[in-house]
Amino acid sequence: MASNTEPVPGRASTGGRLHRAPGAASIGHVLKAMGIQPRLAVILIPYIWLILFFLIPFLIVLIISFAQLRIAQPPYSPLFICTDPTLADSSWTCFLQGHLKPDLYTQAYGYLVAEPLYIKAYWNSVVTAFWSTILCLLIGYPMAYGMARSSPTVRNALLMLIVLPFWTSFLIRVYAWIGLLKNNGVINNILIAFHVISDPLPMMNTQFAVYVGIVYSYLPFMILPLYANLEKMDLTLLEAAADLGCRPLKAFFKITVPLSFPGIVAGSMLVFIPAVGEYVIPELLGGSNTVMIGRELVNVFFENRDWPTASAIAIAVLVLLVVPITFYQYYQNKEAEAGK
Amino acid sequence: MPADKPEHHHTEMPWNDPDAEPYIRIENVTKKFGDFVAVNDVSLNVYRGELFSLLGGSGCGKTTLLRMLAGFEEPTAGKIYIDGIDMADIPPYNRPTNMMFQSYALFPHMTVEQNVAFGLKQDKRPASEIRDRVAAILDMVQLTQFMKRKPHQLSGGQRQRVALARALVKAPKLLLLDEPLGALDKKLREATQFEIMNIQDKLGITFIVVTHDQEEAMTLSTRIGVMNQGQIVQIGTPQEIYEYPHNKQVADFIGSVNLFEGWMLEDEADHVLIESEEAGGRIYVDHGISAAPDAKVWVALRPEKIQIEREDRDEPYNCIKGTVTGIAYMGNLSIYLVKLDSGKEVKVTMPNQTRAAEQEIGWDDRVSLTWHPNSPVILLS
Numbered sequence: 001m002a003s004n005t006e007p008v009p010g011r012a013s014t015g016g017r018l019h020r021a022p023g024a025a026s027i028g029h030v031l032k033a034m035g036i037q038p039r040l041a042v043i044l045i046p047y048i049w050l051i052l053f054f055l056i057p058f059l060i061v062l063i064i065s066f067a068q069l070r071i072a073q074p075p076y077s078p079l080f081i082c083t084d085p086t087l088a089d090s091s092w093t094c095f096l097q098g099h100l101k102p103d104l105y106t107q108a109y110g111y112l113v114a115e116p117l118y119i120k121a122y123w124n125s126v127v128t129a130f131w132s133t134i135l136c137l138l139i140g141y142p143m144a145y146g147m148a149r150s151s152p153t154v155r156n157a158l159l160m161l162i163v164l165p166f167w168t169s170f171l172i173r174v175y176a177w178i179g180l181l182k183n184n185g186v187i188n189n190i191l192i193a194f195h196v197i198s199d200p201l202p203m204m205n206t207q208f209a210v211y212v213g214i215v216y217s218y219l220p221f222m223i224l225p226l227y228a229n230l231e232k233m234d235l236t237l238l239e240a241a242a243d244l245g246c247r248p249l250k251a252f253f254k255i256t257v258p259l260s261f262p263g264i265v266a267g268s269m270l271v272f273i274p275a276v277g278e279y280v281i282p283e284l285l286g287g288s289n290t291v292m293i294g295r296e297l298v299n300v301f302f303e304n305r306d307w308p309t310a311s312a313i314a315i316a317v318l319v320l321l322v323v324p325i326t327f328y329q330y331y332q333n334k335e336a337e338a339g340k
Numbered sequence: 341m342p343a344d345k346p347e348h349h350h351t352e353m354p355w356n357d358p359d360a361e362p363y364i365r366i367e368n369v370t371k372k373f374g375d376f377v378a379v380n381d382v383s384l385n386v387y388r389g390e391l392f393s394l395l396g397g398s399g400c401g402k403t404t405l406l407r408m409l410a411g412f413e414e415p416t417a418g419k420i421y422i423d424g425i426d427m428a429d430i431p432p433y434n435r436p437t438n439m440m441f442q443s444y445a446l447f448p449h450m451t452v453e454q455n456v457a458f459g460l461k462q463d464k465r466p467a468s469e470i471r472d473r474v475a476a477i478l479d480m481v482q483l484t485q486f487m488k489r490k491p492h493q494l495s496g497g498q499r500q501r502v503a504l505a506r507a508l509v510k511a512p513k514l515l516l517l518d519e520p521l522g523a524l525d526k527k528l529r530e531a532t533q534f535e536i537m538n539i540q541d542k543l544g545i546t547f548i549v550v551t552h553d554q555e556e557a558m559t560l561s562t563r564i565g566v567m568n569q570g571q572i573v574q575i576g577t578p579q580e581i582y583e584y585p586h587n588k589q590v591a592d593f594i595g596s597v598n599l600f601e602g603w604m605l606e607d608e609a610d611h612v613l614i615e616s617e618e619a620g621g622r623i624y625v626d627h628g629i630s631a632a633p634d635a636k637v638w639v640a641l642r643p644e645k646i647q648i649e650r651e652d653r654d655e656p657y658n659c660i661k662g663t664v665t666g667i668a669y670m671g672n673l674s675i676y677l678v679k680l681d682s683g684k685e686v687k688v689t690m691p692n693q694t695r696a697a698e699q700e701i702g703w704d705d706r707v708s709l710t711w712h713p714n715s716p717v718i719l720l721s
Contacts, residue, residue: 040551239412240445244459258449273492 022276034173065311066104076307077103108312118296118313122320125293128207128282129275132214134224136271137264139215144226144263148233159227162220174213174284181209181285205287213281218274222267229263230256264333269328277317293317349672353577354387355563363388363546364409364514369418371404378404380570381418383483391540391547393557396567397593402550403442405567406516409548410439425512433462436513440520441510444503446491452478452502453487459510477509480539501535508539517549522555532560554594566590582642588721591640598646599719600639612718613657614639620682621667626713629720638719643689645715648676650701653708662686664705678707 028038036044067076081103082094094100112118147158165173180186188200190252203209233256241251257264279294286292293313299308354360355375371379374506379401388417394402407413409420409712411432420427422436440457446455453474460470467478478484481501491499500520507515520536520637521529535561540547551557557564558578566589574586585591588599600623602616614623623639653659665685669692676688688709701707 121491234445235440236443236445237447239410239432240441240447241458242412243410243435243437243439245433245462246458246504247433250462255447261449303398 001118061311061314064307065105065108065315067308068103068105068107069306069308071160074306074307077105079103095133100177105308108306109234109316111309112312112316117291118293121291121293121296122316124291125276125278125317126320128210128292129272129278132211132218132275133222133268133272135211136219137216137268138228140219140222141264143219144223144230147223147227148230155231162223162227165220171280174217174281175214177209177213177285178204181212204285205288205290207286209285210282210290210292213285214275214278215327217281218271221270225270226260226263226264229260229266262331265328265331269324272324273321276321348386354390355385359389362386362563363390363423364548365419365421365455366405366409369405369408369415369421369422371401371408371413377570382570382572383418384565384572384575386546386548388546389540389544390562391537391549391550391560393423393549393564394567395551395554395557395564395593397552399561400567401570402552402567403518406439406518406548406550407513408612409668410437410516411435435700435720437516438507438510438512438514439516440503440507440518442489444499446499446506446519448491450490451490452483452494455491455502456506456509459506463510470570473509477505481505481535497532500532504539508543510547511543515545517547519551519553521551522665527558532550536560557587558594561599566593568593584717585640585719588638588640588719589717591717596643598641598643600636600641604635604637606640611713614718615654618680618682618684619660620662620680620684621660623716624657624713625716625718629718635720639715640719641711641715643675643687644673644685645711646688647710648688648701648707649710650705650707652706653710655710658685658709658713659708661706661708662706663703664703667701667703676701676707678709693713 022173031038031041063079064076067079069075070077079102080091080095080100082091082099083100083101084094084097087094087099091100098175112119124208143162147155147162152156178185182188183200183202183204185204187203188197191197192200203212237255237259238248238251241255246254277294277297278292279298282290282292282295283298286295294317296311297310297317304310362368364384364386366382366384366386369379372585375702382401382405394405396402404413408415409427411423411427411430427435447458450458456474456477457470460473465473475484478487481504483498483501483505486494486498491502494502504520509518519531524681533556536547539545549557549560561578563575563577564581566573566581566671568589574581574590576584581590581594585594585597591597591599600616600619602614602618602623604612605615605622606613609628610626612625612628614625616623616639619639625639652661660680662678662680664676667676668675668677671692673689673691676690678686680686686709
């Protein structure tokens, strides 16, 4: 027994230390051995993703937008041309010998400004997206509010109903609206059957149908951020407002709405931004006179095979959207700063 | 009632005056949530200018009672009158009450100034009046230089004062405070306690405070209502509650107490003698109570009312012996845990009048515990 209580010399020397089994090196150690900080590796992944799938395609589109239309394969002029015709076959040698010079045209952008059709299409897109956003907000806010204030079981069922349409293809859902809106469609047939109208209402191929399609399709993108915001609101604030003499309706506009502003901004961005470039809905539901920029882009790209102009349109849409996106970013930063 | 100062007595202690008109009357109020009875047949009168505390553990119904006063909950049964007006159909936004919420519930998108002005704006007061009253109240809670800040830019204590200012600025008939000092550290609590008492003194508003902190209730209140399981167990001044608790629950909840189980040997008009096996001796109390002979009773003895000494005293009663099993030095006082021969543990506190160098009593010392016959309280339940 006595020998047990005596310290074992070998054990005592290593006593306090923790030893990692050999071969059990963490990912962090591997990365460090490769000379990469683990922290850097974490942010590197999304950056690589963005560079591969956003920045590089964007640069390609940008380059094409400064090219000239050509009836060739590819259907645009190269970015650089060789000034020495004898070296035209080998651009690499041409580059090494310093005869390569950039060959840029702003022609495509010139069309955008000069052609009233494009300006009209841009304007139409922004206006349509704007009113669609307003409509989504007006319809979505009460829905999100109702969801956030209902009991947890009902709330989950309602949330499910909001997400449910995503189980069907977007295209099919938009097609389904044709069946509802067309002259001998469901809505007109019902109205005629009940003698509300005698002739079918022309709803298909109108701006109205485009609004219906956009609002219907993007409503969940408005509701979900609003719901997430309203759901976490501290309801004692409304009690405090009532306690201080504020009626419920006024408290809604003085307390609930201002506090849900981040949700309103997020939902509006999620509706407005894709709605500006929307192609499928105006194509399927809108008439030939519904010019929207997404539709023009497809026309120019596939029918005119004018890649430079199409690219210029795409770049212009992007620039157009940078304004609201920057505002959104700015607002989010401000929110993050305010904390809590 | 002292004969020489009757008027004083009336104004300071209206609850002792049968003619005094209560300002807030709570009559047989019950609140049920489904099968759960949160507040059970509570009746309570609060007088103008009082600072009344509802004291109890969590889930005792004190907050529910407060919320019924504010109008956030409807009583299942019973009536609430404020200044003679039945509050039954009056929504919170029309009640003459203001509440300071436990979470403060400051509007995060408004500045301190806007938060405080909110209530006055609802009353459509003229802008100049709002400005003056907000300025005055912010000056009182010493937040003038933080007027333009948002709540998230303030410390906990500052937020608490904004909440207080917001509730006070409308000069309500009744101010309700829900755990007003709960989130503050000890130093700030003490300062704020006195601040609340000062404000109460200055403005003469009637306060009802909900708290689980007996120390807070003791310091602040004119009277305390101790609540347990939806009922009011005892109403009294802090002193009454502390020195004359009605039952074991109250005694145990307010401060710390040693309880000895025993039975009556003698019950006379001028004294009571109790045999307690738990205490390991007889307890003599110099005032009578009326209880059945041989009734089971509990003797409540506050730790600070017991003398502890090393001498082996031998008295016929009010003297018990044991061994010290623990000493806690608290600075201003020391707490001794003494294990009696019966096995029961007794807590004794002694002020540290001299420096601890010549500390007499140590661990495992045999000690005698004695007390004045006036000190114990006999409880029947």
